[in-house]
Amino acid sequence: MSTTSESYRRFRLKKVVDTLAEKKGLHTELITLYIPPERQMSDVLSTLRTEYGTATNIKSKSTRKNVMDAIQTVIQRLKIIPKPPPNGLAVFAGAIPHGAPGSEKMEIYLIEPPEPVNVYIYRCAAEFWLNPLHEMLTPKDSYGLISIDRSAAAWALLRGTNLQVVKTVKSGIMGKHRAGGQSQRRFERLIEQAAHEFLTRSSELTRELFEDIPDLRGIIIGGPGFTKEVFSEKGYLTSPLKDKVLAVLDTAYSGEEGIRALVEKSGEILRNQRLMKEKRLVQRFLGELARDTGRATYGERQVREALDRGAVEIILVSEGIELSRVTINCSSCGHTTERTLTPDVITRFENDLANQQCTKCQNQTLQITETQDLIEELGELSNETGAKIEIISPETEEGKQLLIAFRGIGALLRWADQA
Ligand SMILES: [Zn+2]
Numbered sequence: 001m002s003t004t005s006e007s008y009r010r011f012r013l014k015k016v017v018d019t020l021a022e023k024k025g026l027h028t029e030l031i032t033l034y035i036p037p038e039r040q041m042s043d044v045l046s047t048l049r050t051e052y053g054t055a056t057n058i059k060s061k062s063t064r065k066n067v068m069d070a071i072q073t074v075i076q077r078l079k080i081i082p083k084p085p086p087n088g089l090a091v092f093a094g095a096i097p098h099g100a101p102g103s104e105k106m107e108i109y110l111i112e113p114p115e116p117v118n119v120y121i122y123r124c125a126a127e128f129w130l131n132p133l134h135e136m137l138t139p140k141d142s143y144g145l146i147s148i149d150r151s152a153a154a155w156a157l158l159r160g161t162n163l164q165v166v167k168t169v170k171s172g173i174m175g176k177h178r179a180g181g182q183s184q185r186r187f188e189r190l191i192e193q194a195a196h197e198f199l200t201r202s203s204e205l206t207r208e209l210f211e212d213i214p215d216l217r218g219i220i221i222g223g224p225g226f227t228k229e230v231f232s233e234k235g236y237l238t239s240p241l242k243d244k245v246l247a248v249l250d251t252a253y254s255g256e257e258g259i260r261a262l263v264e265k266s267g268e269i270l271r272n273q274r275l276m277k278e279k280r281l282v283q284r285f286l287g288e289l290a291r292d293t294g295r296a297t298y299g300e301r302q303v304r305e306a307l308d309r310g311a312v313e314i315i316l317v318s319e320g321i322e323l324s325r326v327t328i329n330c331s332s333c334g335h336t337t338e339r340t341l342t343p344d345v346i347t348r349f350e351n352d353l354a355n356q357q358c359t360k361c362q363n364q365t366l367q368i369t370e371t372q373d374l375i376e377e378l379g380e381l382s383n384e385t386g387a388k389i390e391i392i393s394p395e396t397e398e399g400k401q402l403l404i405a406f407r408g409i410g411a412l413l414r415w416a417d418q419a
Helices: 006-022 041-055 061-079 131-137 184-210 227-233 255-290 300-308 343-353 374-384 397-404
Strands: 030-035 089-097 104-111 121-125 142-148 152-159 162-170 216-223 245-250 296-298 312-318 324-330 336-341 366-373 388-392 409-413
Touching: 006 104, 006 131, 006 374, 006 388, 030 041, 030 061, 041 061, 041 121, 061 089, 061 104, 142 184, 142 227, 142 255, 152 184, 152 255, 162 184, 162 255, 184 227, 216 227, 216 255, 227 245, 245 255, 255 296, 255 312, 255 388, 255 397, 255 409, 296 300, 300 312, 300 374, 300 409, 312 374, 312 397, 324 343, 324 374, 336 343, 343 366, 366 374, 374 388, 388 397
Parallel strands: 142 216, 216 245, 312 388
Antiparallel strands: 030 089, 030 121, 089 104, 142 152, 152 162, 296 409, 312 409, 324 336, 324 366
């Protein structure tokens, strides 16, 4: 999965988590199993056999049957896997209410997560246990927050939604009111000197606290008054940390209280960072089209053809498209075709298939054998052809344009396309 982008991995995982979260069992009968990469499969199977034995004690006949069936289904699937994939495995299985009231269908999902599974857990509940996958969805990058004015400063690290205030200091600088007996000028000089010393100390602390954070993606500085500007622009902050400053913001307070205000504002800033990246990608795509360089194409068919030739560098797919890729198979001759459909017409399409002849053997034995989200299917295709896929939200003007004017699918090409 080396060529998949962060945006695509997140999209896929989010999709899976959303789908699984909707599935509820009628009773405590849905099975969740997280397998870390280093776990022996023989170990896992023996856990499952023990649970199977325990399940025989369940009082309700239907629950007992469903739990035992689910465990059996998992065992069957895992038996043929010699060892867990590189990031381990998350397994979800159980009888899910389906169609008519009271009718259920056994479903099983094997998921290779984008990050290593670090818990070994078996659970049986009325719903699937998704916390470890949820955690993988929260961004892991760290951001440094500094809240500073003349009186105090605080430093914090924001990692996903986790905030850690790492240091607070008070300057001890007196207010603007002059103490008796001193000349105004001397008093002001003393204050300036103390302020300079405080900022120098803060600058040293910033290096100490932030310089060794390996994945520090950005720094946000805030505070009341102009001390924060002096701090960020007058040489107190030096490269490489200075280059990471994303924003300098006004807040009502400094110190720890100021940090809270920065966290509230940081969501917006980080979101804008992501949107800026998306905007730049679509702008590049639009630019290639406008200049007619032949290094961009759009439309599902054209992008598929470019993928086939290995010509695609980056596929841009709008998060807003709702399409499924459906595989149709003839059970008589094995002839297979694929179609892209909107999800709401699939059932009708499937019913119509029963009356259609196979183009190869003329038998009326066509059926849908696989339905996949189009974005996921394009992701797999891009992975096979060394292309990258980026998911573009429709939140920016450029993102809207990709969705509406280009029906949500475009591609940047490695070379000028003559086709
Ligand atoms: Zn056929």
